[in-house]
Amino acid sequence: MTKQKNVCVTPPEQMRYAIILERGAYLGILIMLITYAIYAFGILTPHVPIEVVTHSWHLGVHDYLEATNSPTGWDWVALVGTGDFINFIGLALLAVMTIICYATLILPYYRCGDYIYLSIVIAEIAVLTLAASGILGSGGH
Amino acid sequence: MLKNVTRLFTMLSLWVSAVVFASPLGAFATEAAAASPTASADAHVWWFWPLVLLVFCFVLGVIAVLAGVGGGVLYVPLVSGFFPFHIDFVRGAGLMVALAGALAAGPGLLKRNLASLRLALPMALIASACAVVGAMLGLYLSKLDPRYVQTALGATIMGISILLLCSKNSEYPVVTKQDAISHALGIEGLYQDQATGKEFEWKTHRTFTGLLLFVVIGIMAGMFGLGAGWANIPVLNLLMGAPLKVSVATSKFLLSITDTSAAWVYMNQGAVIPLIAIPSIIGLMLGSLVGVRLLAVAKASFIRYMVIGVLFFAGFKALDKGLGLGILG
Numbered sequence: 001m002t003k004q005k006n007v008c009v010t011p012p013e014q015m016r017y018a019i020i021l022e023r024g025a026y027l028g029i030l031i032m033l034i035t036y037a038i039y040a041f042g043i044l045t046p047h048v049p050i051e052v053v054t055h056s057w058h059l060g061v062h063d064y065l066e067a068t069n070s071p072t073g074w075d076w077v078a079l080v081g082t083g084d085f086i087n088f089i090g091l092a093l094l095a096v097m098t099i100i101c102y103a104t105l106i107l108p109y110y111r112c113g114d115y116i117y118l119s120i121v122i123a124e125i126a127v128l129t130l131a132a133s134g135i136l137g138s139g140g141h
Numbered sequence: 142m143l144k145n146v147t148r149l150f151t152m153l154s155l156w157v158s159a160v161v162f163a164s165p166l167g168a169f170a171t172e173a174a175a176a177s178p179t180a181s182a183d184a185h186v187w188w189f190w191p192l193v194l195l196v197f198c199f200v201l202g203v204i205a206v207l208a209g210v211g212g213g214v215l216y217v218p219l220v221s222g223f224f225p226f227h228i229d230f231v232r233g234a235g236l237m238v239a240l241a242g243a244l245a246a247g248p249g250l251l252k253r254n255l256a257s258l259r260l261a262l263p264m265a266l267i268a269s270a271c272a273v274v275g276a277m278l279g280l281y282l283s284k285l286d287p288r289y290v291q292t293a294l295g296a297t298i299m300g301i302s303i304l305l306l307c308s309k310n311s312e313y314p315v316v317t318k319q320d321a322i323s324h325a326l327g328i329e330g331l332y333q334d335q336a337t338g339k340e341f342e343w344k345t346h347r348t349f350t351g352l353l354l355f356v357v358i359g360i361m362a363g364m365f366g367l368g369a370g371w372a373n374i375p376v377l378n379l380l381m382g383a384p385l386k387v388s389v390a391t392s393k394f395l396l397s398i399t400d401t402s403a404a405w406v407y408m409n410q411g412a413v414i415p416l417i418a419i420p421s422i423i424g425l426m427l428g429s430l431v432g433v434r435l436l437a438v439a440k441a442s443f444i445r446y447m448v449i450g451v452l453f454f455a456g457f458k459a460l461d462k463g464l465g466l467g468i469l470g
Contacts (some may be wrong), residue, residue, distance in 0.1 A: 025244035
């Protein structure tokens with residue numbers, strides 16, 4: 001095991017990060033399995049019929065989006081009641097977990113005055129939030 | 142019983158590599174079908190390719206663990222070469238595969254204090270910011286002409302296979318003097334070997350060069366949808382001087398951050414299709430679980446060399462396709 005020296009983030013904070021990450025990751029995977037079953041068994045009608053997806057997945061992403069009338073960015077939220085876009089709940093949860101876990105590090109670093117790592121954590125949250133926002137490269141089709 | 146299962150998976154591994162090596166014509170037939178205007182007339186039922194993908198990824202997950210490589214680095218070149226999906230969606234799924242694997246492994250590594258948060262955070266910031274750039278660049282180049290990405294991917298995969306063949310890790314690298322950046326960031330620790338109970342004090346050096354290399358690693362991870370463990374570990378271990386186990390664990394944890402940023406770009410651009418991504422994630426995760434159990438009895442070195450061979454071939458195939466050389470077709 002690694003024992004940190006001169007580290008303000010003590011094992012409890014690292015443990016908290018690990019526990020939140022673990023719960024979120026397993027919840028995301030569980031949701032993904034359930035929603036995929038809903039999709040595959042046709043319990044909810046998909047926005048894009050599965051056959052259209054299989055006939056279009058050889059196209060590049062821009063052509064695919066046009067052929068299937070699929071949304072970009074966070075527009076999938078409006079279609080979350082459909083069989084295909086319900087799958088994005090689990091996928092998005094997996095992708096958002098790191099941001100949530102990073103947020104738990106802010107207070108410990110602030111409390112012990114480790115402003116370098118506090119800055120790193122805040123900058124990382126900003127990068128991940130920017131990537132998640134859909135602002136970058138949006139309007140691609 | 143376990144030996145029989147091992148034999149079965151060794152046979153499966155051989156079968157997969159035999160298919161990969163021996164069926165360029167079949168693969169090109171698939172690609173030709175995919176590229177042709179009649180591709181929409183795919184005669185298979187909708188679940189055919191997702192089911193094949195699930196089984197393929199399961200075997201890939203077993204092999205990846207036995208060979209000591211990440212699933213993502215095998216996934217992208219092989220699936221883009223042998224399945225009728227556009228490379229954009231393969232890269233999107235590849236990132237989700239690598240992300241899910243890293244998220245599943247990360248908590249255990251953090252709980253056991255094997256991954257160093259202090260080492261990971263500065264590297265992750267550079268790598269994840271650059272992964273966003275890489276993801277956008279990859280999607281832009283693919284929009285211009287997918288062959289640009291295919292060619293670069295082929296060259297990268299061939300380079301990775303050579304790197305895997307040649308790289309020799311150092312369990313406890315000697316770092317005589319900690320550099321100024323590492324000292325300022327407090328990147329140091331005590332590593333206790335659980336097997337021997339011995340404690341090793343570690344610190345890093347060449348931190349600036351390491352940070353610069355994480356620029357390249359981030360861009361490549363984002364552009365090609367590859368997990369970046371193949372590059373993280375040598376940089377952390379051989380260049381910066383972190384102990385091998387700390388490097389491996391920190392690298393896995395790093396992937397959960399680097400791949401998150403790139404995965405968001407792919408998701409927001411519509412390059413993640415659940416029908417492709419979810420069977421891939423499930424298959425690789427199940428395969429990894431089986432692979433871990435087989436690790437104790439399998440001839441891992443043989444499988445590792447076999448995987449390096451398959452990677453080199455897959456890289457050459459992507460390069461051949463990207464450059465339109467037609468050597469394999």
